[in-house]
Amino acid sequence: MNEYRVKGLSCGGCAQRIEDELKQLEHGKDSSLSYKSGKLTISPQISMSKVNKILKSDGAYIAHQLNDEHNHSDSHAHVTDEHHGHDHSHGDHGHDHSHADSNKKILTLLITSGVIYTAALLLDGVIDQQAIILLYLAATIISGYTTFMRGLKNLLSVKFNIDTLMTIALIGAVAIGEWKEATLVAILFGVNELLEGYGMEKARRSMETLLQVAPKEALKLENGQETIVSISSLQIDDLVKIKPGEKIPSDGVVAEGKSSVNEAAITGEPLPVEKETGETVFGGSINNEGLLIVRIQKAYKDSSLAKILHLVQEAQETKTPTELFINKFAKYYTPLIMIIAALVMLVPPLFLQGDWMTWIYQGLSVLIVGCPCALILSSPIAIVSGITRTARNGILVKGGVFLEQLGKIDTLAFDKTGTLTKGEPHVAQLEIYDETHLFNIAGAIEKSSSHPLAKAIMKEVERRNIVSPDPDEIETIGGRGIKAMIDGQLYWLGNEQSVEHIVIPKTIQKRINELKDEGLTLVLVADEEQVLGMFGIADEIREESREVIAALHKLGIKRTIMLTGDHQKTAEKVASAVGVSQYYGNLLPEDKVNRVKELSSQGTVAMIGDGINDAPALASAQLGIAMGKGTDSAIETADIVLMQDHLGKLPEAITIAKRVNRVIKFNITVSLGLKIIALLLTIPGWLTLWIAILSDMGATIFVTLVSLTILIERKQR
Structure with a gap:
């Protein structure tokens, strides 16, 4: 499957609609388009001219290809397609100028139509009415042309969505001579789409800033020579030199040098970690002050950072049960609104002696209230913001x-x-019967062992600054412990069975039983006649x-x-x-x-x-x-x-998740609540096109801003 970054998606509904159209193309059944990440996945056999046509009809376009081999590794590197001479700059890095240009273009058109609209309002009654209508028409065409053309196309192919509703409302308003309202509908809908696009772009941009932690190049050492190479070319066992302030290119082990390293990109932990020869380092972490030579242990695409970035990108693609429900609901909701609008237009004039013009106007207002923009937007921005926040914390x-x-x-x-x-044993209880010998003997027997219990005992011995002698002979007794000859004397170290050669006094036996009841693992040390002491070992909490x-x-x-x-x-x-x-x-x-x-x-x-x-x-x-x-x-x-x-960091992750869920519920309540209030205004006949468009636009802007608050990190008290 080929993957592309798509820009210019103005709303979740548009993305869903494009995806549905792509699925109907030949070889298109597995196509998918994520509104949250702007990632398009399509079969290599699909006709690109048809794909571009579908995207263009919705004001969207392909910004660049995400070649699979670079997908994990250089999410933001330049990928040049030599055959076609295109530079598929992974432009998210610079926030994709083409997208910024398209936003600027829309903004310019909206400002122009806003100025013309204001002029028409001011000149109304001053100049000829025909000239005023021409001004309104010019403003409507400048701001609403793309919506109108999309809506007309959908209307002809009997597809009902936001654009269809807007187009019917525009045609209807013009037909009944409501030029002022028709123009305002076109302008405000344009503003609405622009703000929606900005909101999602802000959430995506925050995600992309997070993904920029990936280093691009490394200083490779080979036969005493230093060469700058791209990180995707690094192989296992390559040596790289990392100067202070530089990023470590991939997971590896320190071969030379000593420094502190900031691992926040991987773990979310702000405190630097000291690293010296033999210690593991993660790709994407920053070398603070010393010079490090690192031996690469994983190709970049297999490194922890690459996996994290890949997972974070993938995380945006999945749809939550809430989103799936909203999308399904929106599918039925739009036709339902059209039926309600038709009833509002027809029932009062036909059966209640209502005025046709008044109720057609009310019906058009109902259509605009029916736009499910805010509803569809209730979830995606909140989800992307939540995933970004948790990823910043190393979750x-x-x-x-x-x-x-x-x-x-x-x-x-x-x-x-x-x-x-911690999964590391430590000495939790000590029973000392012969202090002089206990630590000396324990240290002598355990110092060459790599067993976790031995390490725990050695920590205790070293804490007391005891230097133990080397044993003359040492023998492991399976399932029991160790027997050793030290300075011509025999000693035993191990579990209870290792000291069966002596009779254990009742007081010591009682203590053994007590420590075992406490859940401790016991290591006894004895000579030929008596127990010298015991180490009660537990896993450190x-x-x-x-x-x-x-x-x-x-x-x-x-x-x-x-x-x-x-x-x-x-x-x-x-x-x-x-x-x-x-x-x-x-x-x-x-x-x-x-x-x-x-x-x-x-x-x-x-x-x-x-x-x-x-x-x-x-x-x-x-x-x-x-x-x-x-x-x-x-x-x-x-x-x-x-x-x-x-x-x-677990409680904070749960707090963010709960907040995301609260925000989504709140957004759904607000977007549906405002629509219900607006629809209820039709009963006394108070609903106007102004109120309708403002209720829809207000809800959209509101849910976008509320969702973006998730990105704001509250200062820790």
């Missing part, structure tokens, strides 16, 4: 449908390890977990549930420490899936995990949220990805 929402869902969840299930806890759970409860999440494979005692301890409302321990991956399904039957459930071993549970929840820090499986499995390595 990837893979589509409007998931954003809508996030605002509705009432139950949040958490995996324990790596989500509420994240500092922010308790705060986040409290914030979620405040936001109206009714139930927070922890699911873990750890035993019940550990689960109980972590649950009480973080404040979740329920917890379940001893769960196998399939048990987690069953538990999530069970919860889903009682409410709207989101499951959050670290995305590596939680994929089945994430997939079975109505909404899967992964804590990514860039892991591929997390980005691919979940519907929403927190690019940080913690839960801190």
Whole structure:
């Protein structure tokens, strides 16, 4: 499929109409056009002249092609088509001058017709009436010509939409001699379309600014030579040099140098992260002060940033259930309005001795009230603004449908390890019976081990600045622990079974049982005669977990549930420490899936995990949220990805989602409410074309501005 960026789409209804027409072309059944992103997807076999004709009839045009290979990587680079000599500049970068020009042109026409209209009003009664009518006609043609031609075409092919309604209203107003109103209808409808276009463009532009974090070029090192290359040409194991202030071109590992790096583009975290040799860096992050040489580990198109940008772009394409409903509703709503307008025109004069001219005028006003512009616009700008806001925070929402869902969840299930806890063991309890030997021996045995428990013990040893000797001999005893000879003496380190050679005193045995009941993993250290001490090891709880759970409860999440494979005692301890409302321990991956399904039957459930071993549970929840820090499986499995390595940004994401849902509901209420009020004015015969056009235009401008407020970030108190 070929993808193109389309500009000049004035409203969601127009985009829907173009899509319907494209689907009717030969090879066009899979065509799609997204109003939110302005992306057109069509088959390569489709006739481009026919596509352009359909677009042109609606005032839209193709700005440039989004070649598939560049689609993820250089969303904004220049792509030159050598065969045709065209420069498909991914012009969103400079906000596409052609679009700005088209807006300027429309604005100029509207101002011109506005000036002529004002002149006609002022000269009315001063000069000949025929001249006044000519002025009104000139103003109408200048501002309403394109709408009128589109509407006429639709009328002839019996298609009913906004343009059709406007055209009938224009013809009718002129026919009954209401020149003043007819001209105002044409001008205000033009202003309305222009403002709609501006509103959506503002939301898209905000999204595109976000997408510009992708670097364009890199300084590649090869055989001591430095060359500037495009990032799409970088390959695995290439070395690149990153000077202070420059962007890291793709995911890699620091080969040389030390610096702090700003990863806000990936994680949304403003604080810089220190990086030195051997540490991972993300493409799109900014090198702050030192010089870094980075070995590339992923081609740019596979990097975290490319995936994020691609997902954010894709997120705009999906239609939410609300939008699908609105589009369906608009389809029936327009013909319904036409029937009501016909009844208003015919019933009073035919059956109630009403005046024909008065009621034809009322009927035309009803037609204008029937424009579903504001209604169709209730959702898309709000959704794009919401996705942009969350993406700025390092939270990837893979589509409007998931954003809508996030605002509705009432139950949040958490995996324990790596989500509420750090997934890193630490020494939570210490029992020391021989301080001199305990840390020396533990350090000597564990210092060469890479086991997570060994690392936890070594942290404790190093914290006490103890330098341990090297063991003379060391032997691993399967399922028990380690036996070592240190300074000619035998020592044991491991679980209870590793110290079976000695009789454990009752007091120590009692303490062992207590620590086990607390859900701790025990590592005992003993010599040939006695236990020297014990390390009670637990998974470290994240500092922010308790705060986040409290914030979620405040936001109206009714139930927070922890699911873990750890035993019940550990689960109980972590649950009480973080404040979740329920917890379940001893769960196998399939048990987690069953538990999530069970919860889903009682409410709207989101499951959050670290995305590596939680994929089945994430997939079975109505909404899967992964804590990514860039892991591929997390980005691919979940519907929403927190690019940080913690839960801190989750409450804010839910707040934004709830706000988007509120704004959409509010917009729908306002746009329908104003129409109902205007329609009710027909009963006493008070509805005028002025009121009709202002109610429609007012609603459109209002819903656009309200939707754009989502982009405004409130200052943290």
